[in-house]
Amino acid sequence: MNGQVKGPLLERVKREFVDPLLKRRFVRFLLVGGLNTAFAYAVYAFFLMVGLGYALANFLSLITGILFSFKTQGTLVFNNTAHGLFIRFVICWLIIYLCNIGFIRQMLILGLDAYWAGALAIPPIVVLSYLLQKYIVFNSKNRPVSLH
Numbered sequence: 001m002n003g004q005v006k007g008p009l010l011e012r013v014k015r016e017f018v019d020p021l022l023k024r025r026f027v028r029f030l031l032v033g034g035l036n037t038a039f040a041y042a043v044y045a046f047f048l049m050v051g052l053g054y055a056l057a058n059f060l061s062l063i064t065g066i067l068f069s070f071k072t073q074g075t076l077v078f079n080n081t082a083h084g085l086f087i088r089f090v091i092c093w094l095i096i097y098l099c100n101i102g103f104i105r106q107m108l109i110l111g112l113d114a115y116w117a118g119a120l121a122i123p124p125i126v127v128l129s130y131l132l133q134k135y136i137v138f139n140s141k142n143r144p145v146s147l148h
Contacts, residue, residue: 028077029130036072040065066093078138085137092132100125 043064047057070089074081100121107117 025077025134026130029073029133030126032072032076033126033129036065036069039068066090073133074138078133080138080140088137089133092129092137095132096125096129099128 040061044057044061047060048054052060066089070086071081073089074085103121103124104114104117107120108114112120
């Protein structure tokens, strides 16, 4: 009897909770962002493991992370994989980076340490990243049509 309840219960949870949640673009953005972060960290750790210094490992991780993130965000979150958007994506990431550094700097001026400043920067930077990608990079108006 336990097996009979498990299947229908899981289907109901999926149908009533998981599916509607995944239809929300911002939730998908957060989940894909977690995947992108894990990927970038794995690349960073790999390059450290093979003997590269942290600065070069971080730079290579950033480059591969941006490439990976462009594909995953475009495909899984915004349903647009047009390659012509890549330059906008990189420019937005430059803006996000500068805003992140600026926010952290202001928190340091206020007396927080770099760990707390970086942690406090996460929520506003995530929102900024989502808005820039939604309205500037993957905007559904005037977007290039994907050939895939």
